[in-house]
Amino acid sequence: MKLSRGTTAVAAVAGAAAFALVAAGCSASPGGENEDIELSITTFGTFGYDDLYKEYEKANPGIKIKATNIDTGGNARTDAFTKIAAGSGLSDIVAIEEGWLGSVMEVSDQFVDLNDFGAADIADRWVDWKLDQGTDADGRVIGYGTDIGPTGVCYNGTLLEAAGMPSDREGVATLLGGDDATWAKFYEVGNQYKAATGKAWYDQSGFVWNAIVNQMPEGYYTEDGELNIEDNAEMKAAFLELADAAAGGLSANQSQWDWGGGKAFVDGTFATFVCPGWMLGVVKEQVEKGGGDATSGWDFADVFPGGAGNWGGAFLSVATSSKHQEEAAALAAWLTAPEQQLKQFEAAGAFPSTTEAQEELATGGTPNEFFNDAPVGTILASRAEGVKAQFKGPKDSLIQENVFGPAIKSLDSGNSNGEQAWQEALTLLEELVK
Template sequence: MKLSRRTRGVAAIAGAASIALLATACSTGGDSGGDGEDITLTVTTFGTFGYDDLYQEYEAANPGVKIEATNIDTGGNARTDAFTKIAAGSGLSDVVAIEEGWLGAIMEVSDQFVDLTEYGIEDRKGDWVDWKYEQATDADGRVIGYGTDIGPTGLCYNGPAFAAAGLPTDREEVAALLEGDWAHYFEVGAQYTAATGKAWYDHSGFVWNSMVNQLDEGYYTADGELNVEDNAELRDLFGLLGAATEGGQSAAQAAWDWNGGKSFVDGTFATFVCPGWMLGVVQGQVEAGGGDASTGWDFADVFPGGAGNWGGAWLSIPETSQHKEEAAKLADWLTQPEQQVKQSKAAGNFPSTLGAQEELASAAEPNEFFNGAPTGAILATRAEGVKAQFKGADDSVIQENVFGPPLQALDRGEVDTAAAWDQAIELLHELVEE
């Protein structure tokens, strides 16, 4: 088996977990399958995918096929789960969702996944935005993923919070107010914080990720070289964010934990970075916190610094699947434009197929939860100019484990910006192999 050059930390986690996994791992395919026999297809996704109704629709149209679905809470935990099972040599589902942030690491073990050109994916190449298809193509020309969504990003904001600060609440006026670079976004944030005494954004980590994703080259250069320590552009952006955080603009929330959703309801912060898939997260958090559409969250056609892509996923078929052909049929069907439109309506994400994008843009259906905002049409606009940034093998680990802890400490006021940067570089040397 070809092993990835992953971080020492992740490799250690995978190795330790695989010991337990080897003792408990079960067959990935369910029933033995075969012509005319009933089969069970296992699927693992993460976050908010919006597939539940589609699974039922597929089962109804394909008698004899049963889908057993597992959804992991976050992409980071899904990454650990996938690499633990790859290290163990068993346990992966028949269909596995892969997140953009760790696709680079998956590409280093791409031979562990089925080459989908053997199942006709080349006939669909024109369905997707070109860079989505290319991202899942390895150095040998093997295509290992059916594209699901992409992550063009707009800005979620809370109307009542804006009103309390004397800021406009109409989404077109908000877009005009916030048009500009990150420095301008933080300038408005300083005004908001001064007027209300409350935070502008939920925590620095998500803002940082959005800033990095807009660069031509992020944590890696386009040719795969690590690009952090001596990256002046990255350091300048970190300083800009740090100054805003030190100025009280961060609500110091933990990533993926907003006080059980209550922080989305009680006015703890006013803005939230929203790639398409995050709209479903916002709605889920508001509802978990006891709120509803009247809580006042809206979605504006604007984003600091311009176009950017955060996230997106693919459906892949591991070589260990006992039902490769049927798994490929399911993954192909789930990623057809018709299904991507349904997925978008269920999860709020934005499709990677051109046909689905065009349908959402033309329909401009109001999203009642976000004050009637035509979220699909807005995301279609936000997708203009988006290009895929090269993601290296340790990209998601750098984001979460290298920059995550220092930014959390900065949010809590335990370190200043300079110390947070130094801490990140120390973690980089510790966790990421040069």
């Protein structure tokens, strides 16, 4: 089934009963009079929802959306759990990031069971593993899936060409090993680039490490919920390999989510960047913030070291504290419908978690002008092949940010070698997690 990007806002919602109430756009006040309903929603990063909010309000007179967007997923996690601990303050709809979904599952009773609002009727929208991720141990669906995070390589073709390397997408994919791409090959090519230019290969090692861990069958936790770091030989070997790359100057030691106000994306500081679909919007935003535009040289290749991997993706959940649960559930269902996921992709690069939208992009994705007309939808559909959900434990994001984050920063700044940084991570793990 092909999905038209011109499909109206009314075309896809969760359940006729829920939508009928929302379409009316009003609720009974204590005095019996109708009044507008305000639905609050909190997202983070670059969701691409601004135009969708306007579209929904236009199609549903009487519904007003109060949107809050927090800069990063980590800060959004802090915001959500602070409000959960306080027992108040959650928005009607809360965007939940995959990395802290495990923590949310420990307090899943703070969010409504969307089965009560028609989730079963639309369950076949999503790839199976995305729906499973949003379901708690009691079978309650607490989150409608937004995007998933298949990952490719963003690169600056102008910089690669100046270094005497291929700059076309197929050439870059071949350069990095094609279907047999490995992290060792990625670092090898990075060393060649460093030798030719004297400049770094990638922005900072934290994102590279995150991508590596996400590719493992089991990450910071085993599938049965046990910590999986201290005696994990595969993980340590990958960490030491990354440490060697950083010691060789392949990392530009940039600050995550800053990059010098975006200037590092336009001044040649680094040439490659790990790009799950949602990060494409971040790259564009940073390039423009740094004074660049579509002529700055950034492109997107259908290749990734180590093969398929999923980094990120989110869910929309409805808080039990919401006074308008039915209306909020209908909005969450509409925002995550295939038609809207296609629009979200066009706005922010977030790759859909619904099968119909994925099929649309795989066969008819529009070239992305900013990324040198790369068929980013087709590329991400290719990168999504073989992606499997990795179990995320309750402190997964804490480990990524506060255990490995400081240790990897020590690598990039040259303050620690691989063994020292690994031990630093284990010490922080003992202090913060165990």
